[in-house]
Amino acid sequence: MRIGVFICHCGSNIAGTVDCAAVAAKAATYPDVAYATDIMYACAEPGQDAIIAAIKEHQLSGVVVASCTPRMHEPTFRKTVERAGLNRYMFEMANIREHVSWIGKDIEANTNKAAELVRMAAAKLRLNKELKPKSFPVTKRLLVVGGGVAGIQAALDAADAGLEVILVEKQPTIGGKMAKLDKTFPTVDCSSCILGPRMVDVAQHPNITLYAYSEVESVSGYVGNFDVKIRKKASYVDWVKCTGCGLCTEKCPARKSYDRFNEGVGPTTAIIIPFPQAIPKKASIEREHCRLLTGGKCGVCAKVCPTGAINYAMEDEIIEARVGGIVAATGYDLIDWKIYEEYGGGRYPDVVTSLQYERMLSASGPTGGHIKRPSDGVEPKDVVFIQCVGSRDPSIGRPYCSGFCCMYTAKQAILTKDHIPDSQSYVFYMDIRSPGKGYDEFTRRVQEEYKARYIRGRVSLVYPKGNKLIVRGADTLMGVQVEVEADLVVLAVGAEAASESAKLAEKLRISYDSYGFFMEGHPKLKPVETNTAGVFLAGACQGLKDIPSSVAQGSAAAAKAIGLLSRDMLDSDPQIAFVSANRCVGCGKCIEVCPFKAIQEIDLRGQPKAEVIETVCQGCGLCNATCPQGAIQLSHFTDNQILAEVEALCRF
Amino acid sequence: MVMNTDTAQKFVSFEALPAFLAKLAAGATLYAPRRENKAVVYRPWQAGDKVELSLRPTESCKHVVFPRSEELFSFDMGGDPEKPGKAGLTLQEASEPGPAVVFAALSCDARGFLAFDPVYDGCGTGGKAKDTYYLKRREKTTLIVRTCKSSLNTCFCTWVGGSPASSEGADALLTEINGGYLLEAVTDKGASLLASLPAASDEQSAASRAAREQAVQSAPQPPQDMIKAPAALGALFDSAAFWEKQSAHCIYCGACTYLCPTCYCFNITDESNGLKGLRMRSWDNCMSPLFTLETSGHNPRQEKANRLKNRVGHKFSYYPKIHSGRFSCCGCGRCIKSCPSSVDIRKIVLDAIKEAANV
């Protein structure tokens, strides 16, 4: 083999703390290295051209580039060597930036370490084999998980592009958090008026299959062909028969049920249609509230249902589907604000969350759009908004800014004035964060035009006094303690990833951060991709964002999915396991552990042998580490290749 | 070179033995049987070491002349500054072995070397390709064997032309007598080693003679028809049933071959690190299926029955055919004694003779 080694300066990123020329000189002495040089920017066009020229001039049969992390530019350089006529797998990278130059300033140690990493890479490369991908057909169907505005957008865009889309929504209706909002900032236009038609589009789109009140049970398979099981939860109502007339909800005697859609602002019935514009507009019974399902006596809804849609014996149903790609758009939840004792820890009925307040403002909400104190139904005059409840608070492990609270608080203050012209709003805030288009103007308007009093400071205590709530806090601008007598306190509760996002991430085999937000492929360059091919992200599940950003990301995820699924065939990654049949004893241990069921037992001249199903294998190498005789090896990461790297360190 | 034995009888008392050993160890690597855990092995002797003479050694001393692994040569493919990654080739033969003495080996061990000698002397190529590694070591090794006082159940040296008091293949013979050991040189090499010792008295010589006779007396009687073994094994070559039955309990480990004083097969492998490395040889064994596995996947001796057949056949048929009837077996019985599943090569040979007679 004739190896070429290229030590990248990355400007001064590497060259600043690594003597690249010295590393190249050292590399020239390594086995099979026929050419070694340092290079200013290996990834830039002149750098890539230089690599190609060197491959041709020196008849190189393998290339090592020592530069940044392979997670960044390995694909780039693989294409480079391919352009020079080499197989793309005759290439190795040594990470001398993230793992060397950026983490220490000792030039001698860094130079030595870089040279050793290059030696490891070259030692491995000597055992690399040319690998060729296999192509396999793609299922042109997209799964969108989550029917909030981001998921709706992704589903519609993909469906409009001709893809079949399966949209799975946990709740009985799509719409997500946006459907709960009364108005949206900064235009103060009606949330359901803009979202409603999009929801209807989903219901009517011939390419979209909607599974509401359903959850993703399991995902197997891989990009191009995921096999998904969807659990359609028992609604106890046959939705084929249900016309959404609502008679059952009127007659249901269990009237003290928690109203999830309305955030518990007032009770509801056990059989519900979440809200008038719900999609699908179908009734469903919440089991824990239903008298028949819990106590065995009732059956009113069944009696009144004109179509006989009620079915108390209904069970969860598992639907299986094969899809080529998946968009996760599972949104967010509010944090549990009741941990804050200073706000009463949930004991004061007139301390409400911002989302509850949205429902109180909404004309279709339980109060019919009239703002009433939950405790006595009286219209409040002094309303205090407390910002950053659970945002930017390292003490509860939520150091981040939720991003949209400043804006919706401003909107709610405006709406408060609109609803109750003689009211006064007070806003306790830390900073006003309003960097969007028209956003800062909006927060000024609420103060200047709507006369909301903005107080920069934290609230230290809320306590009841008579039928008022005393809000005590600091005005840090004035440097004084303030106390406000409030009729209603609205908490701008911070958001976190949806409660079950981690579980979904595990099913999708994607990463998530410590708050449960899904990890994008690259924070800058791959904001909607994940590290699992074929899985894309949209909306707040990736990180908190407001409606326009969620919609944009929904479209972006759809665009990525459309790009992927526009192809008839995909190339499988050839870095997969292979069996040396004459060494395999057919013990089946690899089959037992393979997470992908990618290994099957075959009969070879009467002997049982393992065989890798090439398009199913994902290249984890668990089988390789399990096979006692090493008969199954992971291409590109064979035992000998890893041993060569170990020896390259231990023998020196 | 065999010399007149009568003139070279020496005596070393039990007390004087350590001093004698120290003298031997001063001029060469001295190997002597040593007790280690449950085994008795030939190890380089150091002052203070007890020589284990009450138990017979578990292993043979063949590793003294045929190390379990040894370098044949080393190579270096680097060195050309113009073409650093790959350039020339420098081969360096392994360094010369130093002198060695084996003290108190079994008499059968020495006879084992007689099976090695013609093969390593290049008989296969008509003497043209000699195994210099073995020959040099053999030449530099002086072998002192001991008379066996008794026989074990597994001993059968007398079946294959040996005897408990044989000095064939050795340079000197050690016999325990009252108060110490009588040492008798067989070759000049042996004699020079014993030179410093006091001559044995006639009484001591007689005692030694008596001890040797006693040992020969107590040795097992050889069966009548061992001479038929080569033909019998040849006749049974295609008798799969016979070999399957004989090998049924064999677990085809290499214990028998590695303990065997006459097994000389080896493997050659390369090890390298980057541009440098070595070609080495290491013991190999015909009971391993890999021994004859061809690159194509074909294996002429895929079944253990075939491998056992080859092992027994080699010792009692093929080898004698090439080497004037001499068995490639010294009857030490280690293969039987240490076989984890108690395969008994004597039984196989006798069964074969019996079976062939019936055919």
Add this chain to the structure above:
Amino acid sequence: MSVLNTKELRIIGFLCNWCSYGGADTAGVGRFTQPTDLRVVRVPCSGRINPLFILKSLLGGADGVLVSGCHPRDCHYAEGNFYARRRLELLKGFLPVLGIDPRRFEYTWVSASEGQRWQHVVEAFTAQIHGLGPARGWPEAPELEILNAVAR
């Protein structure tokens, strides 16, 4: 090499590509300074790591071996790290049988987002190995000496 022989020890890290290698990258991007001893072998998954790689390293002259994978439940391949956890835990408990200080081997979980945690892991492990000092080697057949570029 010469100077570093005295100030660095031989520490080998086996990192899964998806989480820990990414975490080490994140640490680099964040310029979180780390000791220079560690050399990383990138593998797809901690499940790929045969415990024998670690034993081979420790017998072959490594002073310390660090394995890091995705946190349990976060494996890119769903299950690899669960298997790794069992195997590596057993291995760690086994090392004392060989007379190898078990602190020469550690395994941990670092996600791709945990750059700071990676920095901490490297610092702590390197300090631990320096605390233990160079490992005592295991004798090899003398003829293999030529394979060592540097006599240890």
Add this chain to the structure above:
Amino acid sequence: MSEQSGATPQRPAFTPGLSNPYLPMPAKVIEVITETPTIKTFRVVLQDEKLMKEFSFEPGQVGQLSMFGSGESTFVINSPPTRMEYLQFSVMRAGENTTALHSLEAGDIVGVRAPLGNYFPYDSMKGKDIVFIGGGIGMAPLRTLLLFMLDNRKDYGKISLLYGARSPQDMAFGAELPDWIARPDLDCVLTIDREAEGWPHRVGLIPNVLLEMNPSPKNCIAITCGPPIMIKFTLQALEKLKFSPEQIVTTLEKRMKCGIGICGRCNIGDKYVCVDGPVFTLAQLKEMPNEL
């Protein structure tokens, strides 16, 4: 073996270049020819010019080709002794070492231990008709004798070659085939197992084509080499054609290490293929234990 057949392989003709028979002679690869997807031919020249000049061997003898660090494998020297500009080895990629050998490029250094083993009894074949029957990589040992005989053409009677491979792509020595076909003094028949587009020659398994060719056993020697299954049926065909065991010569392949009759693995009974072979007549093989 009857005197009359004359097909008695010689005793070993080991002529080591050095006193240590395990020490290979360094040699430089001067040319690499990709014959088929799995077969490459290497032409090597001993680095020591004097050794190269003095080097002699007989057709059919083998050599151990070393890739330092990987190991040695045995291959026949398939260039004839009449053409000593280089020594030629053809290597089918199958195991670890042959895979390593396939990575060799011109200019690389290898080790050669040669010549080893016996050779084709070409003297006793003088004046006779010769039929070569080669299958796949089995053509390599035949090539050396074929070229040797063509270079000494007057010594032999009619020379025929039947060379078969699975497909046109698997046919080694492609560059030489046109010449062989064109030669008036060689009757060259090529065949492939199954019909392939553009293939102008025969189609059919070697034993069948051999029967069609119907060579006369009279004063004729058949020399065959190829994969075991082909050999098995070719021998049957030759017997059907009334070739006696003495008239059939083949060359064997075994796992070998030392190449000088010591290491013990290539034996068939008391015969060591590395020194007593690799060339045997069928008559000899019939005398030996059946352990191929």
Add this chain to the structure above:
Amino acid sequence: MSIQDDIKAAIAKALQDIPCVIGWGAGPEPLRATPLFMRNAADVENFTAGFLAVNNPALYLPSCKGVKTALVVKGCDARSVGQLVAENLVKRDELYLIGYPCSGVIDVDKVAARLEGKCEPGEVTRLREENEDVILDTPGGEVRLAKKDIAADKCARCRYPNAESADVFIGEKRAPVVDQDEYADLADFEKLSLEERKAFWEKELSRCIRCYACRNACPLCVCRDHCVASSREPHWLTQADGVRDKLFFQLIHATHLAGRCTGCGECERACPVGIPVLTLKRAFSRQVEDMFGYMAGIDVNTTPPLLTFRLEEPEIKEREW
């Protein structure tokens, strides 16, 4: 009739439907039996069970695959069979197990120790069993030894003397030994310091001749013909005679046996040079039992612990760094 005769009757009966029954027969010398492959009545006559029935017949099962085979098994042998079945390496319905109550088997090395100064075990010309003793004829006269003093270590702590999984059981079941700690055999070794342990292995392994009897005697070592010990792909080991390679092979064996070893001890017994290789496997077994509550070869329906996992591993104290 003695148990021995009853077993013979059971073997004879088994041979009516099954071509081969594996048990034990007379060995090359009085202290050793040898595995016996019985195919007919004459073979059965050579059968012997009892104190000399040392070899583990489960060893031969993988090579009997596809052919119904009967085994006479001790409790420990049955565990090996159980593990092979659990791992689907042999099919239970291809097996017929004849069990009997085992009261321990001989350890010839212990006999050697008892005979020290008198003779070698290889000089014993006859062995007779008499209740709990054996009487040996030696060149120096009769020597009487208590069986318990010369029984294998594993017998002193045998919890499964009865081959519970046998298809037919001959004789009265014995009570298992419960008073000795299951891992008492590790106690002495564990008193050593880390330095001493390293020195211990260096010394012991230096004696290894790489014959791989340990491997080939192991009923659960299933790669045999394809063992990585001598492969180049993968190339874990050199063939050199050094402690590092030799120990590494033992580590390969031990790691491959982790969670699978039933502690039958055949590896150590087979070692011709007396290297205590079982210690390595026992150390793994103890950890496996502590960590996963798993003892190999007991329950054929449980997946061996290294081929499965739990989401939460209560016994694994993952280190937080």
